[in-house]
Amino acid sequence: MTLNGILQILGYLVVLTLVTKPMGIYLTRVFDGERAPFERILGPIERMIYAFCRIKPDSEMNWKQYGRAMVAFSMISTLAVYAIQRLQYYLPLNPQAFAAPSPDSSFNTAVSFMTNTNWQGYSGEATMSYFTQMTALSIQNFASAAVGLAIAVVLIRGIARFETDSLGNFWSDIVRGILYVLLPLAFVAAIFFVSQGVIQNFKPYEVVQTLEGTGQTIAMGPVASQLAIVLVGTNGGGFFNANSAHPFLNPTPLANFVQMLLILIIPAGLTYTLGRVTRSQSHGWAVYAAMMILLTCGTFASYWAESRGNPLLPQNADQSTLGGNMEGKESRFGITNSVLFATVTTGASCGAVNSMHDSFTPLGGMVPLVNILLGEVIFGGIGAGLYGMLVFVILTVFIAGLMVGRTPEYLGKKIESYDVQMAILYALIFPLTILVLTAISVLGEDFGLTSLNNPGAHGLSEILYAFTSATGNNGSAFAGLNANTLWYNTALGAAMLVGRFLMIVPVLAIANNLARKKRVPESLGTFPVNTALFTALLISVIIIVGALTFFPVLTLSPILEHFQMLSGQKF
Amino acid sequence: MKDIIASTLLILILTASLGVVYPIVVWGIAQAVFPFRSNGSLIEHEGRIVGSELIGQGFLSERYFHSRPSAAGSGYDASASGGSNLGPTNSKLISRIQTDVEELTGNDPTVRVPADLLTTSPSGLDPHISPAAAEFQIPRVARARGINESELRRIVAESTEAREVLILGEPRVNVLRLNLQLDRISR
Numbered sequence: 001m002t003l004n005g006i007l008q009i010l011g012y013l014v015v016l017t018l019v020t021k022p023m024g025i026y027l028t029r030v031f032d033g034e035r036a037p038f039e040r041i042l043g044p045i046e047r048m049i050y051a052f053c054r055i056k057p058d059s060e061m062n063w064k065q066y067g068r069a070m071v072a073f074s075m076i077s078t079l080a081v082y083a084i085q086r087l088q089y090y091l092p093l094n095p096q097a098f099a100a101p102s103p104d105s106s107f108n109t110a111v112s113f114m115t116n117t118n119w120q121g122y123s124g125e126a127t128m129s130y131f132t133q134m135t136a137l138s139i140q141n142f143a144s145a146a147v148g149l150a151i152a153v154v155l156i157r158g159i160a161r162f163e164t165d166s167l168g169n170f171w172s173d174i175v176r177g178i179l180y181v182l183l184p185l186a187f188v189a190a191i192f193f194v195s196q197g198v199i200q201n202f203k204p205y206e207v208v209q210t211l212e213g214t215g216q217t218i219a220m221g222p223v224a225s226q227l228a229i230v231l232v233g234t235n236g237g238g239f240f241n242a243n244s245a246h247p248f249l250n251p252t253p254l255a256n257f258v259q260m261l262l263i264l265i266i267p268a269g270l271t272y273t274l275g276r277v278t279r280s281q282s283h284g285w286a287v288y289a290a291m292m293i294l295l296t297c298g299t300f301a302s303y304w305a306e307s308r309g310n311p312l313l314p315q316n317a318d319q320s321t322l323g324g325n326m327e328g329k330e331s332r333f334g335i336t337n338s339v340l341f342a343t344v345t346t347g348a349s350c351g352a353v354n355s356m357h358d359s360f361t362p363l364g365g366m367v368p369l370v371n372i373l374l375g376e377v378i379f380g381g382i383g384a385g386l387y388g389m390l391v392f393v394i395l396t397v398f399i400a401g402l403m404v405g406r407t408p409e410y411l412g413k414k415i416e417s418y419d420v421q422m423a424i425l426y427a428l429i430f431p432l433t434i435l436v437l438t439a440i441s442v443l444g445e446d447f448g449l450t451s452l453n454n455p456g457a458h459g460l461s462e463i464l465y466a467f468t469s470a471t472g473n474n475g476s477a478f479a480g481l482n483a484n485t486l487w488y489n490t491a492l493g494a495a496m497l498v499g500r501f502l503m504i505v506p507v508l509a510i511a512n513n514l515a516r517k518k519r520v521p522e523s524l525g526t527f528p529v530n531t532a533l534f535t536a537l538l539i540s541v542i543i544i545v546g547a548l549t550f551f552p553v554l555t556l557s558p559i560l561e562h563f564q565m566l567s568g569q570k571f
Numbered sequence: 572m573k574d575i576i577a578s579t580l581l582i583l584i585l586t587a588s589l590g591v592v593y594p595i596v597v598w599g600i601a602q603a604v605f606p607f608r609s610n611g612s613l614i615e616h617e618g619r620i621v622g623s624e625l626i627g628q629g630f631l632s633e634r635y636f637h638s639r640p641s642a643a644g645s646g647y648d649a650s651a652s653g654g655s656n657l658g659p660t661n662s663k664l665i666s667r668i669q670t671d672v673e674e675l676t677g678n679d680p681t682v683r684v685p686a687d688l689l690t691t692s693p694s695g696l697d698p699h700i701s702p703a704a705a706e707f708q709i710p711r712v713a714r715a716r717g718i719n720e721s722e723l724r725r726i727v728a729e730s731t732e733a734r735e736v737l738i739l740g741e742p743r744v745n746v747l748r749l750n751l752q753l754d755r756i757s758r
Contacts, residue, residue, distance in 0.1 A: 008739060072575050174581070206611060209621065212629075217649060218611060225597040326690040327690040358658060457660075462658075561660055571660055
């Protein structure tokens with residue numbers, strides 16, 4: 001660990017904190033009926049879209065109508081992505097004449113992009129035409145992010161509203177999310193990225209003679225426009241296989257800094273929106289603080305582990321000059337930015353990577369894994385992070401209520417058994433999916449284990465990471481695992497669907513139930529949700545739930561590998 | 572049914588606007604304002620394109636500075652980016668590094684090799700090496716080219732890129748640009 005490294009990390013955290021409030025205010029204005037920014041320019045476009053799609057934006061929906069609209073939209077999205085992939089050979093903008101990906105791979109990718117996971121069993125530059133990237137994958141980068149954002153907004157409305165069953169209009173939430181939030185941010189970011197060296201063209205792959213006279217084929221494409229929304233929407237699916245490690249996707253340290261900021265800007269802003277809409281700004285900051293503390297601890301833990309390097313390397317490999325374990329890390333980012341990016345991208349459900357998590361030291365790589373296992377609530381994916389965190393808030397309020405022996409209250413509402421049941425359901429579906437599917441893969445000698453790139457305890461980490469990433473809708477990988485097989489394409493596809501929809505349904509149910517409640521006046525017995533004590537309790541609940549569930553499997557994977565590495569064992 | 576129709580129409584209009592118009596507008600601006608960057612930062616040398624400033628390439632000759640090992644395709648394949656994805660306890664990783672160390676040090680246990688010359692980058696296309704890795708190669712390149720080491724050290728220092736905004740990133744040397752500079756000075 002170096003002074004410069006620590007300064008870089010702290011600098012990032014400070015800038016993130018500074019943008020939280022303006023972003024939060026902006027989001028509130030878009031979704032909460034206050035006069036939206038840029039209404040004059042974007043308003044007519046918005047109304048045109050409503051007219052074309054025959055949408056009545058002002059008709060309020062209850063939770064079932066909202067849910068049905070969301071499922072319909074997701075279904076049509078999946079079909080569109082699947083169809084475009086299967087037909088890509090016959091569609092335009094395919095200069096490398098790529099054939100269609102296999103049906104199981106196309107299914108996996110369609111589900112992956114629709115659920116905001118962006119798990120990639122394929123390699124971008126060897127599989128997808130420019131047309132597929134632009135019209136199938138990029139559209140879902142916008143749409144799936146807007147859906148996540150909408151669900152978070154609905155839950156916030158459920159908390160803020162009283163004695164009603166109307167939670168907003170799905171269509172208008174989606175359109176406004178894309179038009180007022182995602183598109184402007186993505187557009188500005190795309191132009192900035194080009195200035196740094198990210199490519200944006202439709203040329204066939206460039207074939208050059210290198211300085212020493214050998215041939216080199218350089219993949220091209222409309223990268224910048226896609227990269228921008230991939231980050232802003234916490235999608236994470238790289239245009240090229242190497243994702244944000246590729247110099248065409250992430251050419252400079254400055255570009256890298258902006259990428260990390262874009263990943264967390266909306267999730268962080270949403271905590272401020274939460275406070276503003278529920279008229280309890282200090283509660284918003286208390287939630288923010290819990291996320292920030294977990295992010296900071298994770299970053300420094302991973303930084304410490306990676307800085308120590310790999311003790312198995314020969315004595316005269318000089319790891320200290322460059323600051324640690326350099327396998328799978330780019331020179332321009334070094335240890336610090338690789339570790340910070342890894343923590344940020346897994347805290348959020350982004351999943352873009354600028355280093356290979358598979359090659360991290362066992363404990364360094366355990367941090368990204370644990371970030372996802374905790375439920376992606378450390379800022380979390382756009383929208384998904386906040387609603388996941390609010391489920392933990394409900395559990396925390398409930399547990400605090402049990403401690404003092406009173407009916408728990410949250411922002412003027414009684415938390416009753418139905419709310420807690422739904423919260424527990426949310427908290428159980430996640431580990432159940434991960435652990436069962438991991439166990440099946442480990443037992444499947446001819447379909448689960450054949451995909452491994454690494455033997456020993458690290459192999460278990462690869463499989464565990466894959467199902468964690470899919471169920472958590474993250475999309476990053478211990479990329480050694482060859483997941484483009486029938487079993488992994490299907491099982492991971494199913495995990496992504498469960499991780500998205502079976503978790504959104506309890507959230508909508510909670511939103512509905514909360515919105516119907518009467519206001520309960522605050523009393524002496526109310527547990528305040530805007531104090532440091534609350535933040536500490538919230539963090540404890542998150543860690544206890546995560547640790548109790550996953551500690552056994554973690555001891556068999558990264559923790560075991562760590563001690564094997566220290567004792568000099570290789571596999 | 573109403574939902575299905577609205578979804579289909581919305582996906583259609585999104586595909587047309589975000590899938591086609593948006594990338595083309597970005598492309599138009601990019602080509603107008605940053606043509607060099609948006610087309611891949613391709614470098615011309617003696618009348619032909621020799622590669623991209625941002626994409627690393629492999630060098631074998633003694634007369635050139637060498638890049639990091641690469642796991643992209645068969646090495647620096649810019650149509651198959653990717654890392655080794657070998658875990659820290661994988662014996663394939665350890666023995667690969669052992670072999671490289673022996674080659675680079677000539678089995679001299681006192682020589683220390685900067686780790687980036689022994690490790691693969693995640694993209695397999697890392698265009699840079701660390702200043703330490705450049706320093707390590709100076710004696711070899713100086714010998715092969717017949718220029719003195721201090722002269723070479725000055726050239727390396729000139730092509731070393733500093734951190735951005737004072738603290739961001741790591742100091743680094745662009746290998747292709749450095750080697751081009753060498754070719755301009757001594758043929």
